[in-house]
Amino acid sequence: MTLALDVAPVMVAYDVAHFLAGMMLVASFMLLYQDRIFAVLNTFAAQAMLLALAVAWQGYVHHHPDLFITAAMAFGLKGIVIPLALNRMVVRLGIHRDVDQAVNVASSMFLGLGLTSLALLLVLKVTPGASSFTREGLALALAVILLGFLMMITRRNAVTQIVGFMSIENGLILAATGARGMPLVVEVSVAFSVLIALFVFAVFVFRIRERFDSVEIEYLDRVRGDRRVQGDGR
Amino acid sequence: MSMEWPLFILAAALAVYAGAVLLAVSLPRPALGAVYPLCILAALAACAADIWVLAGQGAFQATLPLGLPTVGLRFRLDSLSAFFGLIVNLGIATSSLYGTGIGRAELSKRIEPFYPAFCAAMNLVLLADDAFGFLFFWELMSLSSWALVVSNHEDEENRKAAYVYLIMAAMGTTALLFAFGGMASPAGAAGGLAGQAGGYAFDAIRDHKLTPLVSGLVLVAALFGTGSKAGLMPLHAWLPLAHPAAPSHVSALMSGVMTKVAIYGIIRIVFDLLGTPAWWWSLPFIILGAATAVGGLLYAVQDRDLKRVLAYSTIENIGIVFAGLGLAIAFKATGIVNAAAVAMAAALLHSLNHSWFKSLLFLGAGAVLHATGRRDMESLGGLIHHMPQTAFYWLVGALSISALPPLNGFVSEWLLFQAVLAGPGFPEPILRFLSPVVAAMLALAAGLAAACFVRAFGTVFLGRPRSTEAAEAHEVPAVQRAAMGILAVLCILGGLFGGFSAWAIGPLLKTLAGTELAGLANGPTRLSLIAFTQGRSIYDAPTIALFVALSAIATMLVVHFISNRGTRRSPAWDCGFPDASPATQYSASSFSQPLRRVYRGIVLGSVEVLEMPPPGDLRPGRFAVRYRDHAWRNLYRRPAVALLFLAGRFNAFQFLTIRRYLVLMFSTLIALLIIMAVWM
Numbered sequence: 001m002t003l004a005l006d007v008a009p010v011m012v013a014y015d016v017a018h019f020l021a022g023m024m025l026v027a028s029f030m031l032l033y034q035d036r037i038f039a040v041l042n043t044f045a046a047q048a049m050l051l052a053l054a055v056a057w058q059g060y061v062h063h064h065p066d067l068f069i070t071a072a073m074a075f076g077l078k079g080i081v082i083p084l085a086l087n088r089m090v091v092r093l094g095i096h097r098d099v100d101q102a103v104n105v106a107s108s109m110f111l112g113l114g115l116t117s118l119a120l121l122l123v124l125k126v127t128p129g130a131s132s133f134t135r136e137g138l139a140l141a142l143a144v145i146l147l148g149f150l151m152m153i154t155r156r157n158a159v160t161q162i163v164g165f166m167s168i169e170n171g172l173i174l175a176a177t178g179a180r181g182m183p184l185v186v187e188v189s190v191a192f193s194v195l196i197a198l199f200v201f202a203v204f205v206f207r208i209r210e211r212f213d214s215v216e217i218e219y220l221d222r223v224r225g226d227r228r229v230q231g232d233g234r
Numbered sequence: 235m236s237m238e239w240p241l242f243i244l245a246a247a248l249a250v251y252a253g254a255v256l257l258a259v260s261l262p263r264p265a266l267g268a269v270y271p272l273c274i275l276a277a278l279a280a281c282a283a284d285i286w287v288l289a290g291q292g293a294f295q296a297t298l299p300l301g302l303p304t305v306g307l308r309f310r311l312d313s314l315s316a317f318f319g320l321i322v323n324l325g326i327a328t329s330s331l332y333g334t335g336i337g338r339a340e341l342s343k344r345i346e347p348f349y350p351a352f353c354a355a356m357n358l359v360l361l362a363d364d365a366f367g368f369l370f371f372w373e374l375m376s377l378s379s380w381a382l383v384v385s386n387h388e389d390e391e392n393r394k395a396a397y398v399y400l401i402m403a404a405m406g407t408t409a410l411l412f413a414f415g416g417m418a419s420p421a422g423a424a425g426g427l428a429g430q431a432g433g434y435a436f437d438a439i440r441d442h443k444l445t446p447l448v449s450g451l452v453l454v455a456a457l458f459g460t461g462s463k464a465g466l467m468p469l470h471a472w473l474p475l476a477h478p479a480a481p482s483h484v485s486a487l488m489s490g491v492m493t494k495v496a497i498y499g500i501i502r503i504v505f506d507l508l509g510t511p512a513w514w515w516s517l518p519f520i521i522l523g524a525a526t527a528v529g530g531l532l533y534a535v536q537d538r539d540l541k542r543v544l545a546y547s548t549i550e551n552i553g554i555v556f557a558g559l560g561l562a563i564a565f566k567a568t569g570i571v572n573a574a575a576v577a578m579a580a581a582l583l584h585s586l587n588h589s590w591f592k593s594l595l596f597l598g599a600g601a602v603l604h605a606t607g608r609r610d611m612e613s614l615g616g617l618i619h620h621m622p623q624t625a626f627y628w629l630v631g632a633l634s635i636s637a638l639p640p641l642n643g644f645v646s647e648w649l650l651f652q653a654v655l656a657g658p659g660f661p662e663p664i665l666r667f668l669s670p671v672v673a674a675m676l677a678l679a680a681g682l683a684a685a686c687f688v689r690a691f692g693t694v695f696l697g698r699p700r701s702t703e704a705a706e707a708h709e710v711p712a713v714q715r716a717a718m719g720i721l722a723v724l725c726i727l728g729g730l731f732g733g734f735s736a737w738a739i740g741p742l743l744k745t746l747a748g749t750e751l752a753g754l755a756n757g758p759t760r761l762s763l764i765a766f767t768q769g770r771s772i773y774d775a776p777t778i779a780l781f782v783a784l785s786a787i788a789t790m791l792v793v794h795f796i797s798n799r800g801t802r803r804s805p806a807w808d809c810g811f812p813d814a815s816p817a818t819q820y821s822a823s824s825f826s827q828p829l830r831r832v833y834r835g836i837v838l839g840s841v842e843v844l845e846m847p848p849p850g851d852l853r854p855g856r857f858a859v860r861y862r863d864h865a866w867r868n869l870y871r872r873p874a875v876a877l878l879f880l881a882g883r884f885n886a887f888q889f890l891t892i893r894r895y896l897v898l899m900f901s902t903l904i905a906l907l908i909i910m911a912v913w914m
Contacts, residue, residue, distance in 0.1 A: 102893065118904070122911040149903070153896045 017061070020054035021140040021174060025116065028147035031167060032108050035099050037090055037159055041083045044163045048078035051170045055177045067177055073191055074173065078166065082198060086159060089202065103154040111154075112147050119143040137174070144171030162201045169194050241294045241311055243283040244319075244361065250276035251354035258347035266346040270333040273350055277327035280319060280357060287316035288738065295363065302366045305435050310363035313742045314506070317582065318498040319360050321589045324724075325491035326353045328717045329483040332597050335714035336483075344385040345481055352378040352487065356495050365414035365434040369407060372499070376403035376463075379492060382484045383476045395475035398870070402462050402472040410459035410499070416452040417442060417507055439507045449508055453515055456503045457522075464496035465549040466556060467526040468865035473549060474533070478541035478609070482600020485541060489548045490593035494585045497555055501581075504563065505746045513567040513662050519560025524672045526553025527679035532833050535686045535826045536840065536861050539609050540599045543690055544592065547635065550679055551588045554650065555581045557672060561653045562747055564665050570656065571748040576765045577653035578747040579736050584646035586735070587634065587728055591643060594631035594721035598624055601714060602694060605707040611693045611822040613701040620707040625695040627718040632687035634725040637680050640779035642728030645735070645763060647680060648773050652765035685829065693822040700816045730775045733763040823859055830859070839864055 027047035052075035059067030123139035148167035293312035301307035355375035362368040384396035418433040530549030558581030565574035657669025699705035740750035753764035762774040840861035
């Protein structure tokens with residue numbers, strides 16, 4: 001990686017990149033905190049736009065013009081199209097507007113803090129050779145990924161699970177662009193796979209709704225004859 | 235090109251086997267007997283090729299563009315393959331000859347198509363020259379023999395036997411997979427399957443230098459893989475179930491021949507592929523071998539099923555061969571090559587001899603089964619009157635397996651004892667301490683073998699019949715008697731010409747142990763077998779045979795002409811013989827009772843239950859004996875129960891909610907990350 005900047009601009013590049021990545025991590029915590037579906041979707045859109053900014057900044061600093069395409073895709077698809085689509089879905093299906101949580105907010109915030117410190121500890125420990133520029137970016141990205149996963153397992157609502165999944169993908173792209181820069185082909189294919197996943201999720205949600213008049217995934221479990229779920233964490 | 239012709243002959247023999255398979259698949263059922271003459275033809279041709287290679291000492295190679303990419307399917311015929319090829323194909327020839335006598339009603343699409351496939355697979359294992367081919371043909375051998383075991387599937391016992399056999403075969407092959415993977419991995423790598431593709435050819439494996447840890451692990455895996463096929467204790471428990479379940483001529487092949495293919499496998503791995511041996515490699519061979527020899531016979535002496543007795547006796551003989559191999563490793567690693575050659579010769583010749591007399595005994599048991607329909611010795615007896623030829627051949631086999639001179643079993647066991655007696659020369663104190671223990675155990679095994687076959691022969695062929703079937707038995711067809719006769723002649727010749735066979739495998743001993751039997755060259759005759767030096771250890775079979783014959787004739791004459799003059803009248807007490815009931819005779823179970831009582835607790839786990847009816851009740855008292863195989867309970871039954879229990883527990887994981895599955899995945903990920911964070 002060749003940096004075409006002097007020492008002082010390197011520090012600026014470093015600070016801005018970390019600021020954006022840190023903001024994404026804050027957005028992840030906000031996602032964990034929200035208990036209204038629309039708020040979750042808005043926060044997700046904000047996180048995706050932060051991602052777009054972070055990727056664009058990396059492209060600008062490292063002179064990788066193809067990263068601008070990645071940034072544009074993140075901004076357009078994840079920042080606008082997907083939140084809008086989910087929004088419409090929630091409205092059209094008349095889904096309950098509040099999020100049913102399996103673990104209460106305080107506990108999930110503490111878990112999130114633990115995961116973040118684990119991510120920092122791990123990445124700083126296993127990458128002593130890399131430059132601090134990439135190391136800390138990677139640590140933040142890993143924290144975003146873990147928090148996305150945590151969101152998927154602490155929420156019962158199908159829509160919030162989709163958002164959790166997308167948030168994991170945000171973290172992946174942040175990690176990839178922060179470290180070395182993903183080849184465009186990989187980036188495009190990841191984007192497509194996420195789109196397809198969204199599609200599958202959407203169809204799934206519609207089917208659940210048709211059957212049970214709800215998108216609580218518990219109804220699915222009940223159909224499968226799993227009785228233990230009744231008293232689960234409520 | 236002319237040098238390659240042993241390989242061409244073998245290829246033609248394999249083609250004949252393949253043709254026999256196709257024929258058996260397409261022919262109508264009554265014509266299936268045509269398989270056996272084809273197998274005899276192929277086996278004899280293959281024998282000729284093997285003898286050619288043994289005599290010429292060349293090695294022939296061929297590579298087919300099949301199998302793994304960049305390795306191909308490699309074949310190699312060297313003197314080791316040829317020696318075991320001779321064992322395999324002689325066994326196939328005699329078993330097939332026996333098979334030609336099978337009645338039309340007994341031919342079946344479940345047996346005849348798999349028989350030639352089994353024969354071909356055993357030959358191919360010996361020829362394979364890369365790990366992939368070896369494992370593939372090994373598995374082909376296992377599966378085709380499994381099909382033969384399960385051929386009589388109406389019987390619940392046979393289904394169970396086949397199931398256990400299938401599991402053991404799969405586990406053995408898996409162990410061998412790891413063994414080859416460990417050997418093929420690049421130098422110093424910690425085992426695993428990391429080898430580059432070209433590393434799986436045997437040539438490449440020979441060049442690999444392994445660390446002691448890796449070679450130790452490979453040794454354990456190889457011992458497990460081949461030991462489970464050969465019947466090494468405590469992996470033996472499938473063998474007394476599966477070998478008797480197959481039709482008798484297949485039992486003869488499985489017990490007499492297939493176990494030798496497993497021995498070929500361990501010799502190929504330890505003496506050829508794994509590099510220079512370390513002395514401690516010999517410990518599992520010697521200890522397990524000696525324990526197997528004694529343990530196998532203790533069960534053989536107890537069992538009532540004639541074929542199962544033979545299967546247990548196979549386990550004993552495998553133990554003897556493994557003990558010989560262990561001694562050969564120990565002597566070779568400590569630099570005592572002439573003793574290594576003696577131990578190796580003992581192991582090789584015992585493999586050959588055992589294939590002959592065990593095939594003979596199994597074919598004889600098959601003849602008994604065919605004549606009476608019974609395998610339980612307690613319902614046989616007196617068959618020597620109705621089946622004199624079978625009885626005579628079986629007696630020859632029983633004498634051979636009991637290692638009585640001048641028959642062939644004595645030759646190899648004598649060599650083994652010569653090797654054990656060289657044990658005080660070991661520089662390692664553990665081996666010096668172990669060798670007298672092994673000598674004592676092998677001596678015990680030899681004594682038990684004699685007891686076992688006195689019991690078997692006496693109960694089955696002597697005395698009075700214990701069932702109407704045994705009383706109405708008839709002799710088997712001439713070809714089946716001929717098959718047994720040929721094997722009996724081989725047993726006698728193998729005993730008389732022991733010196734010659736030891737000389738003939740000299741070049742093979744040179745490659746495996748480092749030297750041939752040096753003393754052979756300066757014996758009084760070509761036929762005398764000399765282990766070390768003429769003054770110290772010589773066995774001259776013709777002299778012994780002559781002495782045995784002369785003294786037997788002299789004793790007979792003395793008894794006949796001197797002591798038995800005139801008619802004598804006996805008192806009324808006459809050992810119960812005028813009593814009509816055959817139950818008054820010595821039975822198989824009563825014969826083995828003293829041994830059972832001695833070894834009851836730890837070794838056999840036998841229970842004797844005496845059931846006396848109360849006074850006034852007219853029922854007879856009953857005396858029942860049950861015994862359990864400890865290895866079966868502790869190494870098969872308990873793990874199986876534990877596995878089922880765990881499987882039942884894990885069943886719950888099949889019906890979790892989506893979120894719970896995600897929690898599982900996530901917590902696994904977090905656990906791994908924490909491990910990374912702590913240990914990296």
